[in-house]
Amino acid sequence: MRPVGSKYLLEEPLGRGATGTVWRARQRETAGTEAAVPGQPGETVAIKVLKEELANDADVVMRFLRERSVLLRLTHPNIVRTRDLVVEGDLLALVMDLIDGPDLHRYLRENGPFTPVAACLLTAQVADALAASHADGVVHRDLKPANVLLAERDGQMHPMLTDFGIARLADSPGLTRTHEFVGTPAYVAPESAEGRPQTSAVDIYGAGILIYELVTGRPPFAGGTALEVLHRHLSEEPRRPSTVPDPLWTVIERCLRKEPAERPSAENLARGLRTVAAGIGVHSTAAQIEAAEGVGALLAPDPAPAQVPDAPGAADSTQVLPSGGSVPSYDPAAATSVLPQTGAPGGADLPGADPTAVMPPVPPRPEGAPGTPGDSGRPEDPHPWQSQLQAARDRNEQTQIQYLDPSEDPLRRRPTRQSQQPPQSQPYQQQPPQAQPYQQQPPQPYQHQQASQAPQPYQQPQPQPQRPARRRSQRQAPPAPQQYAPPPQQQQYAPPQPPPEQRRQPEPRPPREPREPRRRSANPMRIPGLGCLKGCLFTIVLLVVAGWLIWELTPLQDWVAQGKGYWDAIGDAVTAVSDWVSELGGSDPGTGAGTGTGQ
């Protein structure tokens, strides 16, 4: 067992991510007043020990210290609480509450997709966590299923968002140099990929991807190389799976808007998702259905989204440690100065200067240049890959680091936008009948359920068939008798069994196999016109053989020996043949003469 500081002992690793390893650990003694949770000796905690290269990076250490107060004060029922931050020698560690449960990525992999209702209710709680952190000026920037842990409490599962601030801590020029891409593209918001300033709307985009993945089992833009996926985020509209009900698709589509200002605020997202869950649930009333159909009206954007201060141009790029002048004095405990909530990055009263900047990886802008690439709207404006794309690390695909040739940089050659894919035309009522009744859907859990919904303890969401959605014209009709019932029994983790309609869904196109190199002839040299030459040679050989056969098998040799001319020889040959034919005619049995006269 390895000690961490004087207060904790690492016991066993729980998992390894791109930024460090998480350990189950034990508290040795009560932590000091600097810890948010002093804890008791013997208490079990989780400790994320950041990678050595992060811990050895002076910038990261500075950020770590600076963000201490932000991380420690983030408390919400759906946020994994950070209890303490330890800096000791080469070691940087975050002490967290230990969550006894799988993360959502693993859960999805093992159990298959969620029903739309379960996905809505779960994501609504994640949106609650985002709303709380955004209100505090903190943007997660790394929202993905792997960062949502499922805590089991009183037989119910609660999504707990973790890794807050890690994306910010890991933003370091030492880790990611220009022209290197680090991250998992599947969860990168278009503005992040494009180097535009990031706001809390990147988390809403992440939430949109999360819901999509929960109901389909895969993110909307995945497969292929990192660059291909980035292209798709920038230029493709997400395809609507046939199993997603109208109101839920409205929510997903709004979250996945390319333009951040068109995405809903986290608070409105949570409200919208609960409205949808109530309206597509098994016990939905006509009014709830109606409300769900009109969910678009609830999804208003955030008028003052929290800014990510490290956005290009938001910071004084050369600042290592804050100095005097226009830069405010450095205050490690200045919680409110870490992430300005409104105004331009860096704060409206401090143009161009980010009080939290330690060493942002942005080169200094020439005087008079616009503050951010977004200001000019020119995608070719310089932007650091490292601070734009690092927010998307993913355990499943593992962090990818690949050389990016500037000439291949898709962001410098913005692809032309494709026409929007029309939503799947198949109306819900035309879907094939569901193979399984709805009562096998996972129970609808969650503390935040609407009162109108029948309380259903959340057990383990299982892969389920989707309920056929209602036709719009049916909205006015009185609700059909509820054919569905809550699950009669608890369902344990089952082996992943995608529901039939999931199986019927078109599979993502497999990455194209690299074409086999063309086979060449034994002669590796390419000789232009060789094919034609070969034909000619073959014809010559044929002629020579034919000539030789004629010479050998015909009386040509004799004729030549007799010194006959060509036409004489031909004439003689014709005469000989005609004589022979007439001889044959003379031996006709009908004439009485025969060839056997000589016998």
Ligand SMILES: Nc1ncnc2c1ncn2[C@@H]1O[C@H](COP(=O)(O)OP(=O)(O)OP(=O)(O)O)[C@@H](O)[C@H]1O
């Ligand atoms: N507070 C916690 N309690 C219990 N397990 C945890 C806790 N935090 C993380 N884990 C587990 O530890 C493993 C690694 O977590 P980590 O956050 O390092 O992964 P990651 O999200 O891929 O990392 P990164 O964000 O650095 O790419 C995961 O399997 C996760 O379930």
